[in-house]
Amino acid sequence: MTEIANPKPILLVAACALVDADNRVLLSQRPEGKALAGLWEFPGGKVEQGETPEEALVRELREEIGVETKVECLAPLTFASHTYETFHLLMPLFICRRYQGIPVAQEGQALKWVKPLKMRDYPMPPADEPLIPFLIDLL
Numbered sequence: 001m002t003e004i005a006n007p008k009p010i011l012l013v014a015a016c017a018l019v020d021a022d023n024r025v026l027l028s029q030r031p032e033g034k035a036l037a038g039l040w041e042f043p044g045g046k047v048e049q050g051e052t053p054e055e056a057l058v059r060e061l062r063e064e065i066g067v068e069t070k071v072e073c074l075a076p077l078t079f080a081s082h083t084y085e086t087f088h089l090l091m092p093l094f095i096c097r098r099y100q101g102i103p104v105a106q107e108g109q110a111l112k113w114v115k116p117l118k119m120r121d122y123p124m125p126p127a128d129e130p131l132i133p134f135l136i137d138l139l
């Protein structure tokens with residue numbers, strides 16, 4: 001029998017580059033007490049059983065930042081694939097320019113609109129770093 005080289009489970013997380021009229025992207029700071037606390041990430045979260053990644057994102061944007069959008073307003077941009085200690089993260093990154101409402105942190109996290117060229121000033125999880133050039137190219 002073949003050995004399974006990497007037994008870590010794959011975790012599917014959907015994330016969103018929410019873009020404003022000035023081509024800035026919303027970053028959210030992970031709260032104290034959570035894994036990767038203090039790092040700046042794209043809004044999003046785990047895809048639950050029975051959800052598509054797009055449906056999960058519509059839900060997460062509402063729950064985390066009080067913003068309403070639709071599945072049709074999410075376009076695929078790129079993805080992250082990164083091995084953490086206990087799981088392998090697979091994270092599609094969508095881009096969204098059409099949404100309603102002004103983002104307000106619903107879970108006490110700090111939010112910040114950031115130009116892609118300035119993202120290096122905001123420490124991000126290691127999975128996210130390879131995504132920055134895609135945003136710089138696009139925006």
Ligand SMILES: Nc1nc2c([nH]c(=O)n2[C@H]2C[C@H](O)[C@@H](COP(=O)(O)OP(=O)(O)OP(=O)(O)O)O2)c(=O)[nH]1
Pocket residue numbers: 013014015034035036040041042043044045046089125126127128
């Ligand atoms: N939302 C989001 N998660 C990211 C990014 N980069 C990155 O490595 N992650 C990781 C952090 C977490 O391990 C996982 C997202 O899970 P989550 O935010 O739903 O869950 P959590 O760790 O806050 O834990 P939980 O209490 O909600 O279960 O993906 C990112 O840019 N956005």
